[in-house]
Amino acid sequence: MRLGSSLALVGSGEARLSDRYDCNVYAIEAPDGAVLVDTGGGRAPQRLLEHARETIGAPVGALLTHAHADHSQGGPAFQREGVPVIASEASATLLRTGTEEELGIVAAKRDGVYPAEYEFANYEPDRTVVPGTAVTVGGREFEVVSLRGHASDHVCYLTETDDGRVCFVGDAVYPDGSISLLNVPGSSLAAYRSDIDNLRGRGIDALLPGHGLPRLEGGQECVELAAEALEGMYVPPSRT
Numbered sequence: 747m748r749l750g751s752s753l754a755l756v757g758s759g760e761a762r763l764s765d766r767y768d769c770n771v772y773a774i775e776a777p778d779g780a781v782l783v784d785t786g787g788g789r790a791p792q793r794l795l796e797h798a799r800e801t802i803g804a805p806v807g808a809l810l811t812h813a814h815a816d817h818s819q820g821g822p823a824f825q826r827e828g829v830p831v832i833a834s835e836a837s838a839t840l841l842r843t844g845t846e847e848e849l850g851i852v853a854a855k856r857d858g859v860y861p862a863e864y865e866f867a868n869y870e871p872d873r874t875v876v877p878g879t880a881v882t883v884g885g886r887e888f889e890v891v892s893l894r895g896h897a898s899d900h901v902c903y904l905t906e907t908d909d910g911r912v913c914f915v916g917d918a919v920y921p922d923g924s925i926s927l928l929n930v931p932g933s934s935l936a937a938y939r940s941d942i943d944n945l946r947g948r949g950i951d952a953l954l955p956g957h958g959l960p961r962l963e964g965g966q967e968c969v970e971l972a973a974e975a976l977e978g979m980y981v982p983p984s985r986t
């Protein structure tokens with residue numbers, strides 16, 4: 747599903763564009779092909795790659811926003827197809843050795859978010875990136891921005907397109923200004939407070955979240971709303 751001249755939504759469990767346990771998966775045009783952001787829940791990863799080929803081009807790499815299963819578990823299948831998976835150092839540690847407890851899957855199974863038989867597959871990403879630096883994938887440059895809070899390893903990716911500045915924001919901030927604070931290991935309001943400034947005043951046009959609808963213009967307003975709520979005394983609105 748195209749979202750602009752260089753951008754497509756290639757997976758979404760909520761829209762049943764792909765497997766129901768997939769987060770939103772995006773593809774963006776790069777000089778060498780399509781760069782995907784996140785890899786879905788791993789139950790039908792081929793559909794994500796097919797949708798990327800049909801809309802943007804041949805997948806040349808996948809960036810992870812964080813290691814939660816609905817974002818990371820398509821990774822091994824992508825790697826078998828020759829699509830390298832790129833993650834932050836903190837995500838790489840969780841991907842290598844994280845347990846289902848550490849990744850929030852135990853609680854998610856209890857709440858029916860994942861089926862009881864779902865198993866997290868540990869794996870090694872192909873490359874790691876450091877928040878606060880830039881990474882080039884398929885000839886396209888992305889700025890890696892630390893935005894912990896939803897998860898201890900969470901990062902966002904900023905990149906420039908002909909349609910404006912795009913932010914792949916993962917599960918950190920949603921278009922209505924809400925955050926996603928979970929009652930699982932790694933989720934922390936203090937981390938949100940310390941990192942939200944990394945995304946303030948960045949002139950974001952398109953804000954592309956890991957769930958729900960994207961916001962194609964004025965994305966910065968959503969970040970500012972979340973940041974202002976994080977300055978208050980009460981827990982900000984949080985997506986469930």
Ligand SMILES: [Zn+2]
Binds near residue numbers: 812814896897917
């Ligand atoms: Zn998540």
